[in-house]
Amino acid sequence: MTASPFDQSRYQLRFDWGRNGLQRLAPADVVVVVDVLRFSSTVSARVAGGETVPHDESAHAVSRNGAAVASAAAGTGAVVFLGCLRNATAVAHAVLAEQNRRGARTSVSIIAAGELAGEGDAAVLRFSVEDQLGAGAVFAALETLGLDHSSPEAAAASEAFRGLRSAVRHLLTASGSGQELLARDRRAEVLAAAVHDADDVVPVLRDGVWSAYEVSAG
Template structure:
C-alpha cells in the first residue's frame, strides 16, 4: 500500500484509469465525465431508457467509458455522476451503505480529457469533471458521509466556491468551447444544470440502468 491509495478515508478522489488503480479497490466507484458521457447517459436513464455501455458510452467518451469498464472489473458498484445528478448519486450511495450495513468506501474518479484517440494519449485536466466530482462529493458530505481525503475535500470545496459560475465555466472551458464550435451549445448548457436528474445510472452486465 502506498500513501496515494487514500484508503484510510471513506471518500477518495483521483483522475482517469490510472487514478482508479492508484486508489485501489472500493465498494462503490462513481465515474464523472461531465462532457458528455455522464450527463448524456444520466439524462437518458432519467427518461426511462436502459443504455448499453458499448453502444452509447464509447460514442460520447472513450475515456469515461474506459474508467467505468476498469471499475467494473474490480467488482465495484459502478455509478455515473455529474452536475446533473449529484444529489441523486449521494442518495444512492447511502442506500448502498444501508444495504451493506457497514461503512461503504467510495472512489470518485474524474475521467479528464484525452489529448487524442491514439494509444498512449495523455490525460489532461478537465475543469468540468473537477466541478462534477466536487458536486458529488459535496452532496455526500452534506448527507453526513464526510470522511474525505484531502484530495476529495479540495474538490468539494472547489465546487462550493464556484457553484454560481458553473454554467459560465462549462461554456468557457476547453471542452465546452470544442462542443460549442460543433453546434452543441444546448448539450453543454444541459450538462451544467445542477441536479436536473433524479436518476443514477448503474452499470449491470454491460448495461446502464437506473439505480
Template sequence: MPLAENPFDQRRYQVRFEWGAAGLARLAPADVVVVVDMLRFSTAVTNSVARGETVPLGDAAHAVSLNGAAVAAAAAASGSLVVLGCLRNARAVAEAVLAEQQRRGERTSIAVIAAGELTGRDPGSPLRFAVEDQLGAGAIIDALGVLGIDHTSPEAAAACESFHGLRGAVRHLLTASGSGQELVALGRRDEVLAAAELDAETAVAVLREGAFVAS
C-alpha cells in the first residue's frame, strides 16, 4: 500500500498534536491552533487578558517566550484561529474550541502545539522536550474529549494519557522539571505553582490583529 503524501500530517484526525513551529509545519492546516507554552508564555498572557489587558504579540514574545510567540505567529500566518492554552485554562480553551465549531457549523480541526523550550538564546536554537508543555497540551486534549471532541491522533492520545496518568502529580512535576527549577532559582517559585493550578482561570487569550485579547 503506498504511503500517504505526508504520513506525518495527522490529516485524518480532528485533534492533532505536535511540537514547536517545525511540528506545526508538518501538520495539515488546522482551523484552530492551540499554542501551549506553559512556563511562561501561555500562562502569563492568559493571566494578562483575564485582567482585561491587550497583549501585543511582539511584546509578549520579548517578555516571556520567543519560541511560543513564533508558533503563534506561524499559525496566524496560515489563517488559523490562534488561542493560548495552559493548565490554568484547559477546560476554558476546550469550551472556546467547541463554541468555534458551533459557530462554524461544521467539524473543526484542532492542532495542539507544545512549544518546547529553546536550548539557547538564539531563536533558531534547537528545542528541548518540556514536560510542562506536554502536560498542558494533554490537559487541553483531555478537556476536548470530555466535551465530545475526541477524534484524536495517536500523538494527541499519548499526550492526553500522559496528563491523565500524572494528573495528581502535576504540581510536583512542574516545580521539579528543568524549566520549573530554572524559575525557582530566579525566585519565581510562586509563578510555577500558579501555572500548575488546573482550571483556575476561565479567560482564553485569542490572537486578533497581532495582539492577544480575551475571547
C-alpha cells in the first residue's frame, strides 16, 4: 500500500485531531489521547489518586469525543495512554519506558480530541486550544528525553506549548471550552486541568479499564 503524504509515517512522533486523524495517521505502537477539558485531566487525577476507572464510566461522565478516540485507538492494538497538561512529563517517561520494554524504536501518535460541535451526524470537529497545548506539552517532554524525530505537525504543537507555557492558565479559562465550563460553575476543574505536571502517573487503557501504567504490566 502506498503511503499517504498525510500519514506522517516517516516520523516517530506524529500529531493529528480526532478519530479521523487517528485513521489518517500510519498505525503507531503507542497512541496518546489528549482531551484536556475534561476527559484526560479528570481520569488522570483519579488514577493518580489510586483509582482504576472503567472506560464506559469515564466516557459517560466527562467526554463524548476523547473517549471515542481512545476506544478507536484500542482497536488498533496500540498501547493507549491518556495525556494532558497535568501528566505531560509522566507520559513522556511512560513512552520511553515502553520503548525500552519493547527494545525497538517505538512510534507515537498523539491525538488531540478537539471539541464536537453539533449533534449526531451533523457534529463537526472544532479546534480546541487546550488540546493543542496539552499535546504540545507531551511532545515537549518527549523531546527533552531525546525522542525528537517529530513530524512538522508535532513540532508545531510542541513550540506552541513552549511559547505559551506561562499563559496556559489564562488561555484555558479564556478558551471557548473553558468559558463553557465556567458558565456551568466548573471553574475549579478548568484551573485544575491547567496545572502542568501535577500528576506523576499515566492512565493506560487495558481490558476496558484505565489504570496506572507500570512497565512490568506492558
